Amino acid sequence: MTKLSEKDIETRLLQFPEWDYYDDAIHAEFEFENFKDCFSAMSRIAFECEALNHHPDWSNTYNILTVSLSTHDAQGVTEKDFKLAAAIEAIVEPEDEE
Known part of the structure; x- marks a missing residue:
């Protein structure tokens, strides 16, 4: 996997408003009922x-739940991280709406 540029990461994060980019990773925090x-x-x-x-x-x-995603082999954020972020969002979003 190829490490994404900071510009590419910031552009992709527009689709993930719960996530932030810093320290060569994308990060999110999710709060649940219990x-x-x-x-x-x-x-x-x-x-x-x-x-x-x-x-x-x-x-x-x-x-x-606090999550940080980066691809250690690439020493930064890759497409793999955004695929997992999308999967995480699909799981936690229904929880946020309850």
């Missing part, structure tokens, strides 16, 4: 990560 809902989303995201063979740096504290 720990169970957060952990459930993380479990669903884990299946997507395995399918894409791409794994986030992430953490959760009670109902908050």
